[in-house]
Amino acid sequence: MTHAPKWRALIAFDAGALSDQGETRLARHVEDCDVCQRALAEIQAFDTVARETRETPPVVDWSRMEVALRREARTQSQAIRAARRRRSWKVPAAVALAAAAAVAVFMIWRTGPEPELPLAEEVAPEPTAPAPIPSAGDQVEGTIVALAGTPAAFRGDDRHPLELGDALMEGDRIEVAARQALHATLGAGAAIALEGAAELTAEVLRADDMEMHLHEGRLSSAVRHGEPFTVVAAPYAIHARGTRFRVERTDGVVTVTLEEGQVSVTREGETVAELEAPARWSSSPETRLASEDPVAVETPGSEPGSLVLELPASERFVSWQVDDAVLPAGAAGALLLAAGEHTLLGFDVEGDAYETRLALMDEGLTLDERTLTAIHDEPVVGFLSPEQIQDTVRPTVRLLRSCYERDLRRTDPNLGGSYTLRVRVARNGSVRRVTVSTEAELPHTLRNCLVRHASEWQFPAPEGGPVTFDLPLNLRTR
Secondary structure, three states, rough: OOOOOOHHHHHOOOOHOOHHHHHHHHHHHHOOOOHHHHHHHHHHHHHHHHHHHHHHHOOOOOHHHHHHHHHHHHHHHHHHHHHHHHHOOOHHHHHHHHHHHHHHHHHHHHHOOOOOOOOOOOOOOOOOOOOOOOOOOOOEEEEEEEEOOOOOEEEEOEEEEOOOOOOOOOOOOEOOOOOOOOEEEEEEHHHHEEEEEEEEEEEEEEOOEEEEEEEEEEEEEEEEEEEEEEEEOOOEEEEEEEEEEEEEOOOOEHHHHHEEEEEEEOOOOOOEEEEEOOEEEEHHHHHOOOOOOOOOOOOOOOOOOOOEEEOOOOOEEEEEOOOOEEOOOOOOEEEEEEEEEEEEEEOOOOOOOEEEEEEEEEEEEEHHHHEEEOOOOOOOOEEEHHHHHHHHHHHHHHHHHHHHHHHHHHHOOOOOEEEEEEEEEOOOEEEEEEEEEEOOOOOHHHHHHHHHOOOOOEOOOOOOOOOEEEEEEEEEOO
């Protein structure tokens, strides 16, 4: 069985930038992996050459430089004479300018003492061809930047568990089990998050074209403006150029949730829908308004970090959020983060939020969930008018109702539809906390869906400071 070397992890290992746990795990892997042993040897050889290069000052061969410049000047002079014979005034001027530039460069290089130049004996080397510039159609290599559980990759008939920092290659088929997740960056132009139970094939990974085939499950994508990106969820194809969206394929039903930008949905080359955010579309009328959580995926364009944050499996929390990445907390996970301070949020089954500050400097760390503390609210002293609350909430009522309708269909046909949201708003108008109360028992999937949509509200800044209000909801279908 073969796989692509874990370059980022190996570089961090060679530099001593991994945590003790990460270093032990990677060292154990390298012992049994010939591919990674060779890659680590190449990294160490490169470090040796780079160090020797820095320590040894370059030597300028003045004789070769003058020979090359004289040959170039002779060629330019012949070109000038030929151009004069053709009575063209444009070409000589340009060639003379090039020759003058060459002489100017030569004069700059010749500052300081010079050795004697035996021109008759020296022969200038033939110029080497420049390194090829990557074309638009070159393959792009993705990088696994976050995962929960043990997602696996298939290359041909070979299957191997994916680890943080592994490469995602064109043609790879990825499987993620239930309550697991995988996040990957695809070059500088796109990022994806695959949530269980899901199966995906990276059909095309090129600089000028990316195409993901979603066989089952949920795929969230963030695409930089202008980058062509397609998700095929047979028999539909969703085309985007700069957007954040999610595609779900469950039991043959395809649903698209568009958070930013625009996408078009086609079937057999025919356009069936043009969407502009915020929007939702489904191939089944019964699920057209079905809504899930907000699209949670890394913003493309930044290099993945090199420090590892280990996330042990938790019985207390249901999900973690670090920057733009959201991972289930029920399975052990990990993220690649840049050095610096990060805020980690944990959400429990009640939808209550807890937070902790993480300082990653020279090495990674393992989360201790005992460091998370509840997000406390400031004293309630402010005021929002009913009109201000109504103007913010009304455009999103359909999203709250879709949470209810999803659970009504999937979990409990007799589910009650009357709830009260207690919303706490900070001084700047952002929502600090949402709790849901009801007389009947509430499914945790419905509670989380309501809390997450309500947490996205942005109110005007309350007069006088923070404010808390109760919002009654009647989500029964009409």
